[in-house]
Amino acid sequence: MMSGLSRSCAVGLLAAATLLTATACGSGTADTSAAPGGGKPEVVAAFYPLQWLTEQVGGSDAQVTVLTAPGVEPHDLELGIPQVTEIKSAALTVYVKGVQPAVDDAVDPAKSFDAATAVTTIPAGEHAGEEHAAGEEEHAHEVSYDPHIWLDPSRLATVATKLGERLAAADPAHAQGYxxxxxxxxAALGALDQEFAQGLSACRTKTLVTAHEAFGYLADRYRLKQVGITLDPETEPSPTRLSEVAKLARAEGVTTIFTESLVSPKVAEVLASQVGAKTAVLDPLESKPSGDYVSAMRDNLKTLQTALGCTA
Incomplete structure (x- = not known):
């Protein structure tokens, strides 16, 4: 039987634990006084480009966390109970609908910002071959537009402005800072956009053959032509599709087939050997690069200039 003293200690410890739990978790309302960032609103970013953008706009006024760990393919993200709880208690969740179905299901529309709603989107890429139709059936959760909006710096600049307004509304005390x-x-993204526009203005070829169709916005902005081997990283191309892309690559003098750091280069390497091309990594920035968004995009620009034979 528990003694009176032991019972008192147990009650005291339980009360202390309850207080600590309440302090750590916060109320999940607009009152951010209990936030772990010393009163800063908690803002959740779904994956790296949105994390970078939110950190730039949030600055020292917001506590930013990211759902997708470095090196993890965002499309494969599955949420555990702690992450769902984090989303529910955050002042704002920043995501792009169509990239991560688990996040799409977990967000609260009243406390979330779908970055794709801030810009003019483009349709999903033109897909040829039965493997694309199969991929679309498997990914019924996906949207009809291309969700990779962050690969156009000019569109991301528009998202930055809108995000500043959303953070200002969530945390009025620091509105001007946001x-x-x-x-x-x-402005920084606008300058990066101009670097791309100038650097890709005079190129021997305008055709990008990519491992999967992630670069539609980059191609749209800078008047390039994207030819994706597959619809998404998880889809295997059919022999018919590989033959079609190989034929196009030869016809348009493509010298480089682009691969990605998080996706096996095997299919791209096979295609490159068929057309007498080499491979190079073009980063879709779905996971954290070695530097930051701007430096990684500049690396992409250099890769594109070399591969496309640009003279600017």
């Missing part, structure tokens, strides 16, 4: 940082971030 707006100022959003403006600076948008």
């Amino acid at each position: 707006r100022d940082r959003a403006a600076r971030t948008a």
Whole structure:
């Protein structure tokens, strides 16, 4: 039987544990006084490009966390109970609908920002071959537009401005700081956009043969032509599709087949050997690169200039 003293100690410890739990978890309302960031609103970013953008705009006023760990393919993300709880308690969740079905299902529309709603989207790429239709059936959760909006710096600049307004509304006490940082971030992305526009203005070929169709916005912005071997990283191309892409690559003088760091290069290497081309990594920035968003995009620009024979 528990003694009176032991019972008192147990009750005291239980109360202390309850208080600590309440303090750590917060109330999940607009009151962010119990947030672990010392009163800063908790903002959840779904994957790396959105994490980078949210950190730029949030600055020292927001506590930013990311759902997708470095080196993890965002499309494969599955959420555990702690992550779902984190989304529910956050002041704002920043995501792109169609990239991660688990996140799409977990977000609260009243406390989330779908970055794709801030820009003009483009349709999903033109797909040939039965493997694309199969991929679309498997990914019924996906949207009809291409969700890879962050690969166009000009569109991401628009997202930055909108994000500044959303953070200002979630945390009015620091509204001007969010707006100022959003403006600076948008300006930096505008400058990056101009670097791409100039660097890709005069190229021997305008055709990008990519491992999967992630670069539609980059191609749209800079008047390039994307030819994806597959619809998405998980889809295996049919022999018919490989033959079609090989024929097009030869006809248009493609010298480089682009692979990705998180996707096996095997199919791209096979295609490259068929057409007498080499391979190079073009980063879709779905996971954290060695540097940051801007430096990784500049690396992509250099890769594109070499592969496409650009003279600017």
